[in-house]
Amino acid sequence: MTGTFDSCLPTPLYSTSWGSAYVGDAKALMSVLPSETVDLVMTSPPFPLLRKKAYGNEDEAAYADWFLPFAEQVKRVLKPRGSFVLELGNVWLKGLPVLSLYHYELVLRLCREQGWSIAQEFAWFNPAKLPSPAEWVCRRRIRVKDSVSHLWWLAKTPEPKANWEDERLTNLLRIANTESNTQYLRICRELSLQPHPARFPAALPQFFIEGLTGPNDIVLDFFAGSNTTGYVAEQQGRYWLAFEQHQPYLATSSFRFLSQECISQASALYERLRSCEPRGLRLDIALFH
Secondary structure, three states: OHHHHOOOOOOOOEEOOOEEEEEOOHHHHHHOOOOOOEEEEEEOOOOOOOOOOOOOOOOOOOHHHHHHHHHHHHHHHEEEEEEEEEEEOOOEOOOOOOEOOHHHHHHHHHHHHHOOEEEEEEEEEOOOOOOOOHHHHHHOOOOOOOOEEEEEEEEOOOOOOOOOOOOOOOOEEEOOOOOOOOHHHHHHHHOOOOOOOOOOOOHHHHHHHHHHOOOOOEEEEOOOOOOHHHHHHHHOOOEEEEEEOOHHHHHHHHHHHOOHHHHHHHHHHHHHHHHOOOOOEEOOOOOOO
16 A cells, blocks of 8 residues: 555655655655545654754744644645644753643644644653653652653544544553563664664554554654554554654664564664665565565
8 A cells, every 4th residue: 555655755765565664854755645645644753852862853932833834744645534643742941840832832823824623632641751850850849750741633624533442441541651672672772772762652653543543544654763653553454654864763663573584684684774775675575685
């Protein structure tokens, strides 16, 4: 199914029979996708943190202006009843025990300027999160640990496709981000490679992929990082597209898809993907033939 996009997208860094991972600017990559072809877009963009990260952070004051052009492309590529799930963490104002309003401002502008509907707001509670911000929680003890992120379920219509089979489900997702022995992390440790520092647990995209898509639907993550979303989509029988600007992170994400027979070739695979021009390497056929 993702082969449908071969004629419009550049050569992927790697692919499987279920999806393809591309290095490049997400707006540019989304701009060439055909309109109304994607069932679910789920992503976690870089938050406007005060301490800059290697994968990049935008300033809080300019965050909405920076993000809206991405969302414009998302709205165009989504099917009429498709969904857009956006994870945004809290940000504290510099030097103050006060939260930024950046995510509320962004969501308001998405709705008012681009016509998105808020299907529902979710809260992801991560009980394993370390105490932060340290100044207010650990030293001065005037705030409690900030362990909740917002997930906004946005749609082009008031009635997006959805099937939450268990009526006991709630919009509070208690999912500990404690994954430490996945194949991805094991290979990163063995090769002394830095894993992506802002991964979300597989159970988070799995919840939304199961509830908002069906078999053979197409899932896109345009800030793919370590490509958790693509991996989970493939495990659930969905096709996937992953866009990521930082090539080394996308190169290590290939470890998620290796069969047991190919794990011994992970180091050579990484070197090939980290530094070369994308060659459309198929991970599920033959790596080096």
